[in-house]
Amino acid sequence: MPNSSAEAFEDGIDLQIGLLAAYAPEGPNAWPGYPLPLLEPSGQQEMRTFRTVVLENPYLRVTILPGLGGRILSLFDKRTGSEVLRRHSMVDPQPSGRRGAKVREGIELWLDGQERLNSVGNVATQIEHSSDDGDDTAVWIAETFTGTGLSFHLRISLPPDRAELQLEARIFNRWLRPQPYNGAISAYLGDGTFDGTAFYSPKRDAGLAVFSNGQLFEGASFHDGVLRYARFAEVQELAPRQVDSWSVTLLPLSGLGELIGASRYAAASTVEGQLRVQVTEQRLGHKLLMLTEEYQTLEAVVDLHPENLFTISLDGMRPVEFVLRDPGKQEIFRAGTERQLHEPLSGTDEFVTAKRRAVLPTIDSDASDLLRATFDLSTRHLAHTLLGIRALSEKRFADAAACFEQALNYNAEDPLLWWAKAVAGRLDEQDNQVELLNAHYLAPLEPALRAESFLCQPISLNPDANPLLEPLAENPEEFIEVACLLIEAGLFDQAGRWIDEALRHRDLPMLRYLMAYCLIAATRLNAEASDHIRIAAQLPIAPPFPYRDIERRAIKTLRQVFPEDESLSTLASFLGLAT
Numbered sequence: 001m002p003n004s005s006a007e008a009f010e011d012g013i014d015l016q017i018g019l020l021a022a023y024a025p026e027g028p029n030a031w032p033g034y035p036l037p038l039l040e041p042s043g044q045q046e047m048r049t050f051r052t053v054v055l056e057n058p059y060l061r062v063t064i065l066p067g068l069g070g071r072i073l074s075l076f077d078k079r080t081g082s083e084v085l086r087r088h089s090m091v092d093p094q095p096s097g098r099r100g101a102k103v104r105e106g107i108e109l110w111l112d113g114q115e116r117l118n119s120v121g122n123v124a125t126q127i128e129h130s131s132d133d134g135d136d137t138a139v140w141i142a143e144t145f146t147g148t149g150l151s152f153h154l155r156i157s158l159p160p161d162r163a164e165l166q167l168e169a170r171i172f173n174r175w176l177r178p179q180p181y182n183g184a185i186s187a188y189l190g191d192g193t194f195d196g197t198a199f200y201s202p203k204r205d206a207g208l209a210v211f212s213n214g215q216l217f218e219g220a221s222f223h224d225g226v227l228r229y230a231r232f233a234e235v236q237e238l239a240p241r242q243v244d245s246w247s248v249t250l251l252p253l254s255g256l257g258e259l260i261g262a263s264r265y266a267a268a269s270t271v272e273g274q275l276r277v278q279v280t281e282q283r284l285g286h287k288l289l290m291l292t293e294e295y296q297t298l299e300a301v302v303d304l305h306p307e308n309l310f311t312i313s314l315d316g317m318r319p320v321e322f323v324l325r326d327p328g329k330q331e332i333f334r335a336g337t338e339r340q341l342h343e344p345l346s347g348t349d350e351f352v353t354a355k356r357r358a359v360l361p362t363i364d365s366d367a368s369d370l371l372r373a374t375f376d377l378s379t380r381h382l383a384h385t386l387l388g389i390r391a392l393s394e395k396r397f398a399d400a401a402a403c404f405e406q407a408l409n410y411n412a413e414d415p416l417l418w419w420a421k422a423v424a425g426r427l428d429e430q431d432n433q434v435e436l437l438n439a440h441y442l443a444p445l446e447p448a449l450r451a452e453s454f455l456c457q458p459i460s461l462n463p464d465a466n467p468l469l470e471p472l473a474e475n476p477e478e479f480i481e482v483a484c485l486l487i488e489a490g491l492f493d494q495a496g497r498w499i500d501e502a503l504r505h506r507d508l509p510m511l512r513y514l515m516a517y518c519l520i521a522a523t524r525l526n527a528e529a530s531d532h533i534r535i536a537a538q539l540p541i542a543p544p545f546p547y548r549d550i551e552r553r554a555i556k557t558l559r560q561v562f563p564e565d566e567s568l569s570t571l572a573s574f575l576g577l578a579t
Contacts, residue, residue: 004057004058004160004161005057005058005130005160006055006056006057006130006136006137006158006159006160007055007056007057007129007137008053008054008055008056008127008128008129008137008138008139008158009053009054009127010051010052010053010054010127011051011052011053011054011063012049012050012051012052013049013050013052013063013065013073014047014048014049014050015047015048015049015050015090015091016045016046016047016089016090016091017045017046017047017048017090017091017092018041018042018043018044018045018090018091018092018093019041019042019044019045019046020039020040020041020042020093020101020120021039021040021041021042022037022038022039022040022543023037023038023040024037024038024543024545024574025038026573032098032099033098033099033100033117033147034147034545034547034574035117035147035543035544035545035546035547035574036099036117036118036147036543036544036545037099037543038099038100039093039099039100039101039120040095040100040101041092041093041094041095041101045090045092050065050067050068051065051066051067052064052065052066052073053066053125053127053139055137055138055139055156055157055158055165056158057137057158057159057160057161057162057163058078058307059077059078059079059162059163059306059307060075060076060077060078060158060163060164060165060252061074061076061078062074062075062076062156062158062165063075063076064125064139064141064156065106066122066123066124066125066141067121067122068091068103068105068106068119068120069103069108069116069118069119069120069121069123070108070109070123070125070141070143070154071103071105071106071107071108071119072085072106072107072108072156073085073105073106074087074106075107075165075208075250075252077163077206077252077253077254077255079163079254079255079278079306079307079308079309080205080254080255080309082204082205082206082254082255083204083206084206084207084208084252084253084254085105085106085107085187085188085189085208086105086188086189086190086201086204086225087105088105091103091105093120097114097115098114098115098117099117102115102119102120103119103120104188104225104226105188106187106188107185107186107187107188107250108185108186109152109154109169109183109184109185109186110182110183110184110185110186110228110230111146111148111150111152111171111181111182111183112148112150112179112180112181112182112235113180113182113184113230113234113235115186116143116146116147117146117147117148118143118145118146118147122474122475123141123142123143123475124140124141124142124143124144124445124471124474124475125139125140125141125142126139126140126142126444126445127139127140128140128155128157130160136157136158136159136160136166137157137158137160138155138156138157138158139155139156139157140153140154140155140156140444140445141153141154141156142154142443142444142445142446144174144446144447144475144477144478144481145475145477145478145481145544147544147547148179148180149173149174149175149177149179150171150172150173150174150179150181150238151171151172151174152169152170152171152172153169153170153172153443153444153445154167154168154169154170155167155168155169161281161282162280162281162306163251163252163279163280163281163306164249164250164251164252164280164281165249165250165251165252166247166248166249166250167185167247167248167249167250168245168246168247169183169244169245169246169247170243170244170245170413170442170443171183171238171243171244171245172241172242172243172414172415172416172443173238173239173240173241173242173243174241174416175240175241175548175549176240176241176362176363176382176385176386176488176549177240177360177362177549178237178238178239178240178360179237179238180235180236180237180238181235181236181237181238181244182219182230182231182232182234182235182236183230183231183244183246184219184228184229184230184231185210185228185229185248185250186226186227186228186229187199187208187226187227187228187229188225188226189201189207189208189222189225189226189227190204190225191203191225192204192207193259194222194227195261196220197209197210197211197220197262198210198251198253198259198261198262198267199222199227200253200256200258200259202257202258205254205255205256205257206252206253206254207252207253207254207256207259207267208227208250208251208252208253209250209251209253209262209267210227210229210248210249210250210251211248211249211251211264212229212246212247212248212249213246213247213248213249215231215246215247216231216232217229217230217231217246217248218230218231218232218233219231219232219233219234229248231244231246239360239378239382240360240382240385241381241382241385241411241414241416241417242411242413242414243413243414243415243442245413249264251264251267251280253267253278254278255276255278255309256268256269256271256276256278256309257269257271257272257276258271260322260335260336261333261334261335261336262335263332263333263334264280264332265279265280265281265283265332265333266278266279266280266283266304266324266332266333267333268322268333268335270314270319273313273314273315273316274311274312274313274314275290275311275312275314275319275322276309276310276311277304277309277310277311277324277333278306278309278310279304279305279306279310280306281306282304282305282306283303283304283326283332284303284304284327285301285303285327286301286302286303286304286324286325286326286327286332287299287300287301287302287324287325287327287329288300288301288302288312288322288323288324289322289323289324289325290317290319290321290322290323291319291320291321291322291323292317292318292319292320293318293319293320298317300312320336321334321335321336322334322335322336360373360379360382361373361379361382361383361386362386363386363389363390363488365386367387367390370383370386370387370390371383371387374387374406380410381407381410381411381414382407384403384404384406384407384410385403385404385407385411385414385417385420387403388400388401388402388403388404388407388420388421388424389420389488389489389490390490391403391424392420392423392424392427392489392490392491393489393490393491394490395427397424397425397427397428398424398428400420400424401421401424401425401428401430404417404420404421404424405421408421413442414442415438415439415442415443415446415449416439416446416448416485418435418436418438418439418442419435419436419439419446419448419449419452420489421435422435422436422439422452423452423455423489423491423494426452426455426456436449436452447472447478447479447481447482448481448482448485450468450469450471450472451469451482451486451498453468454466454468454469454498454501455494455497455498459497463504464504465501465504465505466501466504469501469502469505470505472502472505473505473506476505476506476508477544479498479499479502479505479506479508479511480508480510480511480514480548480551481548482498482502483495483498483499483502483511483514484514484548484550484551486498487514487517487518487550487554488549488550492518492521492522492523493522495514495518496515496518496519496522499511499514499515499518500515503515507535507539508539509536509539509540509541509542509567510546510551512532512533512535512536512539513532513533513536513551513554513555513558513568513571514550514551514554515529515532516529516530516532516533516536516554516558517529517553517554517557517558519532520557520558520561521557526561529558529561530562533558533562533565533568536567537565537566537567541567541570541571545571545574546571546574546575547575551575552575552577555568555571555572555575555577556572556575556577559572559577
């Protein structure tokens with residue numbers, strides 16, 4: 001057995017990639033990929049170097065590309081020297097999808113029944129090395145900006161002693177209203193067959209099996225070379241500030257020639273007069289049973305190792321079924337020799353609109369309506385959250401912390417709720433370390449937590465940018481996300497301090513507009529606000545365009561105060577706001 005260990009490290013890869021042209025159509029919300037521009041293949045290509053994060057153990061090597069949406073570009077089976085995923089000589093975006101072009105390579109996470117708007121953009125990453133106890137080695141990828149209210153953390157882990165890959169997803173609705181949702185893993189595999197669990201390509205002699213760890217997955221399909229393993233058959237709604245957590249196990253298959261079946265632990269084929277069995281981990285003293293056409297049952301005790309295919313000659317016998325049992329007589333694999341794999345299942349990439357649910361309380365609801373909503377099991381977590389936000393905006397910090405504590409009784413998986421309680425504790429001069437630790441555990445790459453680390457520091461007169469926030473500059477949209485969270489909570493002074501620091505890192509027009517909105521809404525300092533409007537007008541209007549509720553509110557308010565500003569007029573037209 002090979003030395004069992006797993007490691008994770010950063011590397012790089014040179015890829016020939018097709019170039020894209022970006023453009024924004026005219027008109028309010030006039031394109032399906034808003035707030036990002038539409039994309040169009042330019043017909044040109046070039047060689048580019050991409051940063052990669054690699055997970056590797058004795059059996060598998062997994063290559064992740066943070067700069068292409070965090071997709072798994074390569075899943076290499078070291079046992080047979082086979083690439084499990086279909087690979088092209090050039091990463092060539094195809095004209096399809098809601099942004100007009102998408103990359104059909106690797107394995108990626110979907111959130112709402114389609115490829116993510118930022119599926120060719122950058123994501124945050126963090127390596128989690130294994131401990132001395134032999135824990136899995138893992139890579140976290142996370143994305144706050146998705147063009148919707150959904151964000152995600154995805155933990156991709158590789159055990160030291162098994163030929164399998166674990167994906168653990170936490171999909172979070174950051175907004176205070178429902179969002180269309182259907183979390184899925186999408187793998188671009190090319191030609192082959194699929195039986196609802198396992199895909200196999202005899203031409204490439206490689207395949208992939210997908211298993212869930214007890215959660216509901218009812219949207220498995222294979223269409224046009226794409227294996228999609230989805231939570232639901234249709235798009236649902238994820239309630240405000242709710243988290244959907246799920247995990248799947250990916251089992252790479254190779255060297256089998258074809259496939260008669262796969263389980264969570266083994267896969268098998270009958271080719272060239274042989275039975276071939278591939279296992280994910282070492283299995284000693286197992287019993288292999290074979291039922292022949294003559295209804296004879298033959299059995300043998302076998303030792304199976306993940307690094308080697310187990311083969312046995314059938315000597316002309318015509319078996320109809322195989323069963324593999326562990327020493328405790330538990331069945332771990334069963335398959336018939338009649339080919340169970342069939343032609344691709346029907347499926348589409350069409351987006352199915354979710355049905356709207358009952359009206360939920362909002363930030364503008366009357367206090368009496370919010371109190372009433374706390375008695376409804378389906379809305380009480382949201383109602384307590386909104387009451388806490390209202391208390392924060394009124395600087396009743398102890399009351400806010402109490403409301404957030406109540407909300408956590410019903411929604412403890414919400415990392416922003418733990419963050420809000422930590423903010424309330426800090427502003428009330430109370431210890432907030434427990435809340436911050438819980439938030440970090442749930443969402444280690446959440447930008448609001450880095451913001452809180454900055455806001456906890458004493459105010460400095462140093463004009464230089466604070467190095468603590470340098471990682472956010474790689475995804476500058478996160479500066480805007482945090483500003484909107486603080487404004488949504490009515491913490492205009494905190495938002496102003498945050499934006500002032502963020503502008504030292506990246507001078508973004510939307511940050512200027514949000515600062516101007518804070519000055520007008522909280523202090524009536526219209527003259528100072530006009531300075532930010534003037535500077536913003538000199539900066540190019542570039543994507544991502546405004547899409548959040550707070551951005552919409554800010555643009556609408558600023559348009560009323562500065563009706564002659566052309567940049568504000570352009571953004572207002574994108575948002576469909578009346579001039």
